[in-house]
Amino acid sequence: MEQKSGLSAVRLIGRRATLEKVTAAAAQVRWRESHYDAKGRLVLPVPANYTSDDFNRLLQAIEPYQSGIEGLQMLGPNGGSVDDRGIEHPDD
DSSP states (O other): OOEEOOOOEEEEEEOHHHHHHHHHHHHTTTOOOOEEOTTSOEEEEOOTTOOHHHHHHHHHHHGGGGGGEEEEEEEOTTSOEEOTTSEEEOOO
């Protein structure tokens, strides 16, 4: 079931070495919490008092590693991916 939602986390897919560098870069721009999900994907929960500027800073911080990032997904409060219209879809 689809539902409108806000951003709760960003999930990145890639090689572990790249994701470790992404974690360090993200921490420099307020995205200090991170964990890996059961499929080995890096999950960065949004920082406290999140604004769209935080997302832009994250993208800039991880840009040097983009060649090693295979995918980036925005996640809603239920852990499903959020599309560009802000609709959350079940995780696959």
